[in-house]
Amino acid sequence: MTYRRTQKGVAILSILANSSSQRCNAFQAIQGFFLDSTNTPRRVIEVLSRGGWSLSAESICHMVQSVTESLKASLKKLSDPGLYAMAYDNLDFDFKTKEPGDQNQGTFSSITTATFIPLTYGTTLDDLRYSKELWEKSSLNPDNPKDSRPPATPDRQYLFERIQERQDSVLQGMEWFTQKIIVDNYLGQYKGELGKMPSSFTLDVPEKTVQYPARAMHLKASVNDDNIAIVKSLEQQAGTSPEWYHSFIRLCHGDLGMQERHDATTESRAIESTPQERLQFLVTIPGGFHIRMACVDAIW
Incomplete structure (x- = not known):
């Protein structure tokens, strides 16, 4: 009960402060982000903004654009040296119908969310300069010498x-x-x-880990072709140049399904002529939780 009273008190004080000065709008900005993310009708947002609970619909639009431009600038700074890793996973939605039947049980949709993780602790480009060497020693390389097989x-x-x-x-x-x-x-x-x-x-x-969220993609991480499209989309969002893939690797975090999909795609694309198209730069790293799952499965 005390916690709820505190919440109500903070909301009332925030509305009073905003009525005195338009710059005191932290509470209203957070509410505006929430209303925009839930696709709240514009009329409802305008009513709430009149009461001091949220920003106006136009202000919310400008705020989202400002945050997007700021994120693009941050990604541009990452892509110049290329010292970052990627991580992605699927996000599933199961939309139930009000009256489900045999022909209409609802709809299921899947998207992919991702993030960029800067590499810290003194990481340099020389630490990532292994793309060419890995491809020369790869068993998928058609020109691979017989004596350079992996141990x-x-x-x-x-x-x-x-x-x-x-x-x-x-x-x-x-x-x-x-x-x-x-x-x-x-x-x-x-x-x-x-x-x-x-x-x-x-x-x-x-060092504190900082992440930069990527744009959500309407792609399924459980499909091989979509995994390729996900990697290409992330590289495009970061603005990586084609020459970068000839020398450097990219660390990519995900689950065991991601590992299996990329193992299959790199094998099928080994005949491509460029490092970018054959994904020779991609080094997949399953999460610790998924590795433990695989170990337990192997034991039992």
């Missing part, structure tokens, strides 16, 4: 030895995490003595 998969003994080498670090990490749960929930006075999680890889100066 064989490590045997089981090698994997066990590597796991044993890291066992102590894993146990120390588990112990620290257990202690953290106890301290955070019951023994807050010992928080200063907990220290950092033990790890063989530490970052001296953590």
